[in-house]
Amino acid sequence: MKTDGEFRIGKRRFNSRFILGSGKFSLSMMKTVMENGGIEIATLAVRRTNAGGEENILDYIPRGLTLLPNTSGARNAEEAVRIAMLARELGCGDMIKVEIIKDSRYLLPDNCETIKATKTLAEEGFTVMPYMMPDLSAARSMAEAGASAIMPLGSPIGSNKGLLTRDFIKILVDEIDLPVIVDAGIGRPSQACEAMELGCAAVMANTAIATAGDIPMMAGAFKLAIEAGRMAFVSKPGRVLHEGGEASSPLTGFLGD
């Protein structure tokens, strides 16, 4: 079956529209989850590391995957830039998900600081993917600052509450000429599917998978839902009647006429 195939982030092309966050999984499960999800991009965090003997996540992520480090832990643009520089030094490319959070209760991103960090990092040659509150004006500023994609949240990180920001994300899809990737809050395959039906380029999920009863199977469910949503978007969903019904079967030739 013909689908629309690959999409672009910066200079890279991808076929899979399911981006997986690698947090909260046991390392031994990582490979199966990535395979079941058809994952091509996985996010990682940068943290202080202890000396010796620790297992390294890079040994558990299948080769050939694109790694997308995040700047989690950053509370302002300066800290985000510092983390991004360290991530690049770790040697897994120049993609960076800018994540700047001051608020520890709701974990909502700071769009103003995120715009500043996006500008600095784009100038430094990074492929910048800012995590953001879905706000049109901020998204425009991020595009101007050199973002390669935008990552608006569906609902608070880790909440599994779904696409609470649906209408605002749709505005970004319609108005911003960059891939829109819903990140954070997506808790069910149906919600991921809905985001794709809106025209999002991809969906990122982590907690939804990591907190499922059968983690590898849920990764597979997300893969199918994201593909279904994309195909639905490309095939242009049919109209909705405002009232009444419309027969799908012919209205002539009834028995007994």
Add this chain to the structure above:
Amino acid sequence: MKINGKEIELILPMTLGDLVAGSGYCEDRVAVELNGRIVPRSEYANVSLDNGDSVEIVGFVGGG
């Protein structure tokens, strides 16, 4: 000196390369900041440490 926020007494002279390898880090899985500046891996062996230094050693972990 400080390593990842912890005070540690060094036996000098010591290079950054000695510290990283001697502490059991896998060199190609870490990035190092010395006093707020990133040191490229290729220079670890040429950088001498002092007891007033602050070193951050970071790596990738799972995260969304």
